[in-house]
Amino acid sequence: MPRFVTEIRYVCLFWMLISGLTKAQVPVHLHLNPVKIQKAAQLEKEAIAKHDSLILAEAYYLYGKAYVFVGDYRTAQSYYVKALRIQEPKGYSFELSRLYVRLSESENRLGRSTQALQYAYRSLKVAQHIRKDQAMALIRAYGALAQTYETIWSAQVPRKQSTFERTLLYYKKRELLCVKLRDTVGVAEVSLELGTLFSQVKDPRALSYLEKAQDLFTLKHKDGILVNTMVHLASAYLTFDKPEQAYQTLVKAESLYSSKKLTDYEIQLGLETQFVAYFEATRQWDKAFERLRKLNELERIRLLADRDGAITRLNMEYETEKKEALLSAQKKEIDLNAQNLRLQKYFSVVTFALFVIAAGMSVVFFRLYRKNQRISRRNEDLIKEQNHRVKNNLQVVSSLLSLQSKRLVDPTAKKAVEESRLRVQSMAILHQRLYDGERLAEVDLNDFIQELVRGVLKAYGSSAVTVHFAIDEIMLSANKAVPLGLILNELITNACKYAFPDNETPELWVICHRKGKKIELTVSDNGPGMDSPGWTDTRLDGFGFTSSKAIKTSSFGMQLIQAQVEQVNGTYQFSTHLRGTTSGVVFTMEFSV
Structure with a gap:
């Protein structure tokens, strides 16, 4: 494209942006598809009525798809994330793998390739571990990985051949699975993706892939993606210097888009972009300017959609969080009351049990105390009686020895008996001190x-x-x-x-x-x-x-x-x-x- 043409294009874009910001005109937004929104809303009501979290996750998934079609990717992403919070704890499933693919696509559109790649690999991991619908899940995962690597490759300066080859590898894996399953729509989709990729490197295979995709989508009456394929085919015709074929394809695509009343933001954006490219290539500046104005309006719609979507998302998150906080507080209060009741009941039971045990032990201890008192008094009486008898016996022995001493004439014998009497008296004194005192x-x-x-x-x-x-x-x-x-x-x-x-x-x-x-x-x-x-x-x-x-x-x-x-x-x-x-x-x- 000549340098002055590019400069005119940027001047026109700048003028349109300034005029759009200064004029008090009402922007024309792409409207949400009421059928899709209604379907998602009905599913959400059903989920709430049945208390089924999986149905609720599906409703959030459909809401996300509806917002993707009008270019509000941030709001779409918020719904996908809400669905993800429900699906992830449930374990590996086809729905979880599909959800990771959608998240990867949205991150790609928002220019966050790293996050997009993470979600794509998660999708592949889930697909490899499930049995039900595994092939379809793998096809989606390979597609997400290929698209993400293609986005990364397109942004590289200079572009790396290794990234391109990895992109081509995942597209080829996707194509092989689709052919194996005889999935006509899948083959058409991967043909569109391969044609677009080859077009960027000016590989002649691009035209054959894109024309094949156009024929298959026409056969299956897939109007939306057919228009998108025709837009990419027109871009390839311009790349290979076939402007007339490009124009005819674009006119057919625009006619089909209008007749089918499609409301896909990406398709409309692609149409206007390719019309601008065609009119610039054929030097039809007035028509190029008119298409550029429409393109600018679409870009402004995206900006406004992002702003309105952010506001809507914040309001939605605020209301959701408020409801969740209220429910959480009510649940905590109910749990706390239930716990208090359980504790009170437990405490009452324990208190009653302890009271019964204490009463029983008191009765037992009282009886034991009375019994011990009786035994103690009896033992005390026995000990006193025993001590009294021992003391009396010792006194008797002492008296006998004293009498015997007085009757003896031999001094030596008399002395020995008197000494024995003193020993007995010593023991009597000791016995009296030992057993008559307070300490036994x-x-x-x-x-x-x-x-x-x-x-x-x-x-x-x-x-x-x-x-x-x-x-x-x-x-x-x-x-x-x-x-x-x-x-x-x-x-x-x-x-x-x-x-x-x-x-x-x-x-x-x-x-x-x-x-x-x-x-x-x-x-x-x-x-x-x-x-x-x-x-x-x-x-x-x-x-x-x-x-x-x-x-x-x-x-x-x-x-x-x-x-x-x-x-x-x-x-x-x-x-x-x-x-x-x-x-x-x-x-x-x-x-x-």
């Missing part, structure tokens, strides 16, 4: 030791002895207290026998301290010490180490002390210390609590 089977060492010491001193007529006590507050169990009482009894008895006679100021020290987990007992006097007749020159302590002097380990009292120390797993030793000018004997014992 435990004794307070401070009270127990003081009473025991004073009892032994009184029995030996040594009440004038000054006793010094330093005893911590310690509670000791019966199995430890009994051996300790016997040891103290022997120590005080020995002191009364060897330390206090001929002593003008007799004194006794009893010290008991806790050291961690151990107890240390110290008993000492101010007697003559180990030089008295009761001690030998050598001795062994409880663990065998020696000192300068030792007690007579052969006596019964010392054997008793050693046995009782071993019973509590303790250690002991005797030593001599000086208190003023008088020596004394010190007994030290240590055992674990």
